[in-house]
Amino acid sequence: MKTIFIAGHAGMVGGAIQRILSKEQNIKILIANRAEIDLTNQSAVHLFFAQNKIDEVYLAAAKVGGIHANNTYPAEFIYQNLMIEANIINAAFKNGVKKLLFLGSSCIYPKLAEQPMREDALLTGSLESTNEPYAIAKIAGIKLCESYNRQYGQSHGIDYRSVMPTNLYGPGDNYHPENSHVIPALLRRFHEAKESNFESVTIWGTGTPRREFLYVDDMAAACIHVMNLDKLLYDQYTSSMLSHINVGYGEDVTIAELATLVAETVGFVGSIYYDPTKPDGTPRKLMDSTRLNQLGWKATISLDKGLKMAYQDFLEKDNRQ
Numbered sequence: 001m002k003t004i005f006i007a008g009h010a011g012m013v014g015g016a017i018q019r020i021l022s023k024e025q026n027i028k029i030l031i032a033n034r035a036e037i038d039l040t041n042q043s044a045v046h047l048f049f050a051q052n053k054i055d056e057v058y059l060a061a062a063k064v065g066g067i068h069a070n071n072t073y074p075a076e077f078i079y080q081n082l083m084i085e086a087n088i089i090n091a092a093f094k095n096g097v098k099k100l101l102f103l104g105s106s107c108i109y110p111k112l113a114e115q116p117m118r119e120d121a122l123l124t125g126s127l128e129s130t131n132e133p134y135a136i137a138k139i140a141g142i143k144l145c146e147s148y149n150r151q152y153g154q155s156h157g158i159d160y161r162s163v164m165p166t167n168l169y170g171p172g173d174n175y176h177p178e179n180s181h182v183i184p185a186l187l188r189r190f191h192e193a194k195e196s197n198f199e200s201v202t203i204w205g206t207g208t209p210r211r212e213f214l215y216v217d218d219m220a221a222a223c224i225h226v227m228n229l230d231k232l233l234y235d236q237y238t239s240s241m242l243s244h245i246n247v248g249y250g251e252d253v254t255i256a257e258l259a260t261l262v263a264e265t266v267g268f269v270g271s272i273y274y275d276p277t278k279p280d281g282t283p284r285k286l287m288d289s290t291r292l293n294q295l296g297w298k299a300t301i302s303l304d305k306g307l308k309m310a311y312q313d314f315l316e317k318d319n320r321q
C-alpha cells in the first residue's frame with residue numbers, strides 16, 4: 001500500500017486527481033484542508049510530512065486567478081506560490097518522499113514564444129507582464145524539482161517531475177461572473193441569456209484569437225501517467241535542466257468557434273455578436289504536446305463532450321446555491 005498526498009485536493013485539478021486515484025487499489029490517499037494546514041507555513045508543512053509516511057506527492061495546490069487578480073495582488077501570487085512549492089518540495093525531500101509531481105502553467109513561456117509552444121521555449125524571452133510574478137513562481141517550481149533531482153537524485157533516489165497544463169475546464173471550475181476563465185464565463189453568460197430569453201449575446205473582441213482547452217479529467221489522467229512513467233523512458237525524453245512536460249489537448253479553436261459550441265451546449269438559440277473595440281489578447285496560444293505524446297499519452301475528451309459535462313457541473317452547482 002502506498003500513501004499519496006494530493007496537495008490542493010479541494011481544487012479543480014487536485015479534485016480530479018483524487019477522483020481517479022480513489023478508484024485504484026492499494027493506494028491510501030492523504031488530503032488536508034487549508035484550515036488544517038496552510039501550505040505557505042513552513043513549520044506546519046514540515047510537521048505534516050514528518051507525521052505522515054508519504055510515498056508520492058501531487059503538488060496541485062497554488063494561488064490561482066485571472067488577469068484581474070494577478071494584476072491586483074502580484075505580491076500574494078509570487079509569495080504564496082513560492083512558499084507552497086518550496087515548503088512542499090523541501091519537506092518531501094527531508095522526509096524521504098521519492099516521487100513528486102509539480103503542476104505549473106503555460107504562462108511560464110515568453111509572451112512572444114513561437115506557436116505551438118515547445119518546452120525549450122522556457123527562459124528564452126520576456127514573460128507576459130500581467131502574470132509575471134505568478135509565472136516566475138511556477139518557473140521556480142520547475143527549477144526546484146530539477147535542482148533537488150540534480151543534487152539528490154542519485155544519492156537519495158528521488159525523482160521530482162513537472163507538468164505544464166494548458167487552459168483547463170470541467171467540474172470544480174470557478175463560475176464567478178467577473179473572475180472566471182473563458183469557458184466557465186461563457187457557460188454562465190449563455191445559460192443566463194437562455195434563461196432570460198435574450199435575443200443575443202455579445203462577446204469581447206473579434207472572436208478570432210485561437211486558444212487550447214483541456215478537460216480536467218484528461219489533465220488528471222496525464223498527471224498520473226507522467227508520475228508513473230518508467231524513469232529510463234522519462235529521462236530519454238527530458239534532460240536534467242529541461243525536464244518539464246507540456247500537457248495540452250493538441251488542437252486549438254477560435255473564440256468564435258468556442259462561443260458557438262458553448263451556445264449549442266447550453267441550448268441558447270439567439271445571435272452571437274462580437275465587440276471588436278474590446279481587447280483580443282494574444283492571437284494564438286497553443287502548447288506543443290509532442291513530448292507527452294511520445295511518452296505515450298494523448299487527450300481523449302473532445303471539447304464538445306467536455307463542454308457537456310462541464311455544463312452539467314455548472315447546473316448542479318447553480319442548483320446548490
Ligand SMILES: NC(=O)c1ccc[n+]([C@@H]2O[C@H](COP(=O)([O-])OP(=O)(O)OC[C@H]3O[C@@H](n4cnc5c(N)ncnc54)[C@H](OP(=O)(O)O)[C@@H]3O)[C@@H](O)[C@H]2O)c1
Nearest residue numbers: 008010011012013034038039040061062064103105167168
Ligand atoms: N485551472 C487552469 O486552467 C490551470 C491552467 C494551468 C495550470 N493550472 C495549475 O494547476 C494547478 C491546480 O489548479 P486548479 O485550477 O485546480 O486551482 P484551484 O481550483 O484554485 O485549486 C488550488 C487549490 O490549492 C489550495 N491552496 C491554495 N493555497 C493554499 C494554501 N496556502 N494552503 C493550503 N491549500 C492551498 C486551494 O485551497 P482552497 O480550496 O482552500 O482555496 C485549492 O484547493 C495550479 O498549480 C495551477 O497553476 C491550472
